Amino acid sequence: EQGLQLLELGGSVEQDCIRIARCFEATRQRCCRLEQDGRRAREQLARVEAERASLEVKLKHARNQVEVEMKKRHRAEAELEKQERKLQLVLELLMRESWGNEALSKEQCSVLSALAGRRLGAALAPVKRSSAVDESCQSLLSHSDISYDRTEDDVVRN
Numbered sequence: 001e002q003g004l005q006l007l008e009l010g011g012s013v014e015q016d017c018i019r020i021a022r023c024f025e026a027t028r029q030r031c032c033r034l035e036q037d038g039r040r041a042r043e044q045l046a047r048v049e050a051e052r053a054s055l056e057v058k059l060k061h062a063r064n065q066v067e068v069e070m071k072k073r074h075r076a077e078a079e080l081e082k083q084e085r086k087l088q089l090v091l092e093l094l095m096r097e098s099w100g101n102e103a104l105s106k107e108q109c110s111v112l113s114a115l116a117g118r119r120l121g122a123a124l125a126p127v128k129r130s131s132a133v134d135e136s137c138q139s140l141l142s143h144s145d146i147s148y149d150r151t152e153d154d155v156v157r158n
Helices: 002-007 013-096 098-103 106-124 151-157
Strands: none
Touching: none
Protein backbone atom coordinates (compact mmCIF):
# COMPACT_ATOMS: atom_id res chain seq x y z
CA GLU A 1 0.00 0.00 0.00
CA GLN A 2 2.78 2.36 0.89
CA GLY A 3 4.48 1.55 -2.40
CA LEU A 4 1.34 2.52 -4.31
CA GLN A 5 1.09 5.72 -2.30
CA LEU A 6 4.66 6.56 -3.25
CA LEU A 7 3.83 6.20 -6.92
CA GLU A 8 1.08 8.77 -6.57
CA LEU A 9 3.38 11.69 -6.11
CA GLY A 10 1.16 14.65 -5.65
CA GLY A 11 2.96 16.82 -3.18
CA SER A 12 6.35 18.36 -3.17
CA VAL A 13 9.40 16.32 -4.01
CA GLU A 14 10.80 16.93 -0.56
CA GLN A 15 7.75 15.41 1.16
CA ASP A 16 7.79 12.51 -1.26
CA CYS A 17 11.45 11.81 -0.41
CA ILE A 18 10.65 11.92 3.31
CA ARG A 19 7.81 9.43 2.81
CA ILE A 20 10.11 7.16 0.79
CA ALA A 21 12.80 7.35 3.48
CA ARG A 22 10.22 6.51 6.20
CA CYS A 23 8.98 3.57 4.17
CA PHE A 24 12.52 2.27 3.70
CA GLU A 25 13.19 2.68 7.43
CA ALA A 26 10.03 0.76 8.34
CA THR A 27 11.04 -1.98 5.89
CA ARG A 28 14.57 -2.08 7.32
CA GLN A 29 13.20 -2.39 10.88
CA ARG A 30 10.88 -5.22 9.79
CA CYS A 31 13.84 -6.99 8.17
CA CYS A 32 15.87 -6.61 11.38
CA ARG A 33 13.02 -8.05 13.44
CA LEU A 34 12.64 -10.95 11.02
CA GLU A 35 16.39 -11.57 11.12
CA GLN A 36 16.31 -11.65 14.93
CA ASP A 37 13.28 -13.97 14.87
CA GLY A 38 15.12 -16.26 12.44
CA ARG A 39 18.21 -16.28 14.65
CA ARG A 40 16.12 -17.14 17.73
CA ALA A 41 14.32 -19.87 15.79
CA ARG A 42 17.65 -21.36 14.63
CA GLU A 43 18.97 -21.32 18.22
CA GLN A 44 15.79 -22.97 19.49
CA LEU A 45 16.02 -25.55 16.70
CA ALA A 46 19.63 -26.33 17.66
CA ARG A 47 18.61 -26.79 21.33
CA VAL A 48 15.69 -29.03 20.39
CA GLU A 49 17.85 -31.12 18.04
CA ALA A 50 20.46 -31.57 20.78
CA GLU A 51 17.74 -32.64 23.21
CA ARG A 52 16.30 -35.03 20.61
CA ALA A 53 19.73 -36.57 20.05
CA SER A 54 20.17 -36.98 23.80
CA LEU A 55 16.75 -38.60 24.10
CA GLU A 56 17.55 -40.95 21.21
CA VAL A 57 20.68 -42.11 23.03
CA LYS A 58 18.66 -42.64 26.22
CA LEU A 59 16.03 -44.55 24.23
CA LYS A 60 18.69 -46.78 22.70
CA HIS A 61 20.14 -47.53 26.14
CA ALA A 62 16.67 -48.19 27.55
CA ARG A 63 15.85 -50.57 24.68
CA ASN A 64 19.10 -52.43 25.25
CA GLN A 65 18.42 -52.62 28.98
CA VAL A 66 14.89 -53.94 28.38
CA GLU A 67 16.29 -56.58 26.05
CA VAL A 68 18.90 -57.64 28.63
CA GLU A 69 16.28 -57.77 31.39
CA MET A 70 13.91 -59.78 29.21
CA LYS A 71 16.65 -62.33 28.52
CA LYS A 72 17.42 -62.54 32.26
CA ARG A 73 13.73 -63.01 33.00
CA HIS A 74 13.36 -65.79 30.43
CA ARG A 75 16.41 -67.57 31.82
CA ALA A 76 15.09 -67.21 35.38
CA GLU A 77 11.66 -68.50 34.36
CA ALA A 78 13.23 -71.47 32.60
CA GLU A 79 15.33 -72.22 35.69
CA LEU A 80 12.26 -71.89 37.91
CA GLU A 81 10.31 -74.33 35.73
CA LYS A 82 13.25 -76.75 35.82
CA GLN A 83 13.42 -76.56 39.62
CA GLU A 84 9.65 -76.96 39.91
CA ARG A 85 9.83 -80.11 37.78
CA LYS A 86 12.58 -81.49 40.02
CA LEU A 87 10.57 -80.67 43.13
CA GLN A 88 7.49 -82.30 41.63
CA LEU A 89 9.44 -85.46 40.88
CA VAL A 90 10.83 -85.58 44.42
CA LEU A 91 7.36 -85.06 45.89
CA GLU A 92 5.88 -87.75 43.69
CA LEU A 93 8.71 -90.11 44.63
CA LEU A 94 8.20 -89.47 48.34
CA MET A 95 4.46 -89.98 48.04
CA ARG A 96 4.70 -93.19 45.99
CA GLU A 97 7.49 -95.03 47.76
CA SER A 98 6.64 -96.98 50.86
CA TRP A 99 9.97 -96.15 52.53
CA GLY A 100 9.13 -92.47 52.07
CA ASN A 101 5.81 -92.81 53.88
CA GLU A 102 7.44 -94.77 56.71
CA ALA A 103 10.21 -92.23 57.23
CA LEU A 104 7.78 -89.31 57.32
CA SER A 105 5.26 -88.48 60.00
CA LYS A 106 1.55 -88.30 59.19
CA GLU A 107 1.69 -84.53 59.36
CA GLN A 108 4.61 -84.40 56.93
CA CYS A 109 2.80 -86.81 54.60
CA SER A 110 -0.34 -84.68 54.58
CA VAL A 111 1.69 -81.51 53.90
CA LEU A 112 3.56 -83.22 51.08
CA SER A 113 0.32 -84.62 49.71
CA ALA A 114 -1.29 -81.21 49.68
CA LEU A 115 1.84 -79.67 48.17
CA ALA A 116 2.09 -82.38 45.52
CA GLY A 117 -1.58 -81.90 44.61
CA ARG A 118 -1.12 -78.18 44.25
CA ARG A 119 2.10 -78.54 42.26
CA LEU A 120 0.59 -81.12 39.96
CA GLY A 121 -2.37 -78.85 39.24
CA ALA A 122 -0.05 -75.89 38.73
CA ALA A 123 2.18 -77.88 36.40
CA LEU A 124 -0.77 -78.60 34.13
CA ALA A 125 -2.02 -74.99 34.05
CA PRO A 126 -0.06 -72.04 32.71
CA VAL A 127 1.70 -70.32 35.57
CA LYS A 128 1.41 -66.58 36.06
CA ARG A 129 4.67 -65.73 37.79
CA SER A 130 5.05 -62.02 38.15
CA SER A 131 2.67 -60.19 40.43
CA ALA A 132 4.43 -56.90 39.75
CA VAL A 133 3.70 -56.92 36.03
CA ASP A 134 0.28 -57.71 34.63
CA GLU A 135 0.97 -60.09 31.77
CA SER A 136 -2.63 -60.29 30.59
CA CYS A 137 -3.57 -59.15 27.12
CA GLN A 138 -4.89 -55.90 28.59
CA SER A 139 -1.51 -54.89 30.00
CA LEU A 140 0.11 -51.94 28.31
CA LEU A 141 3.49 -52.85 29.75
CA SER A 142 3.56 -56.48 28.72
CA HIS A 143 6.89 -57.61 27.31
CA SER A 144 5.05 -59.05 24.32
CA ASP A 145 3.87 -55.54 23.39
CA ILE A 146 7.37 -54.07 23.22
CA SER A 147 8.39 -53.40 19.67
CA TYR A 148 11.96 -53.05 18.60
CA ASP A 149 11.05 -51.77 15.15
CA ARG A 150 13.38 -48.89 14.45
CA THR A 151 11.78 -47.89 11.12
CA GLU A 152 9.67 -45.28 12.91
CA ASP A 153 12.86 -43.69 14.22
CA ASP A 154 14.27 -43.56 10.69
CA VAL A 155 11.16 -41.84 9.36
CA VAL A 156 11.30 -39.18 12.07
CA ARG A 157 14.92 -38.31 11.28
CA ASN A 158 14.27 -37.74 7.58
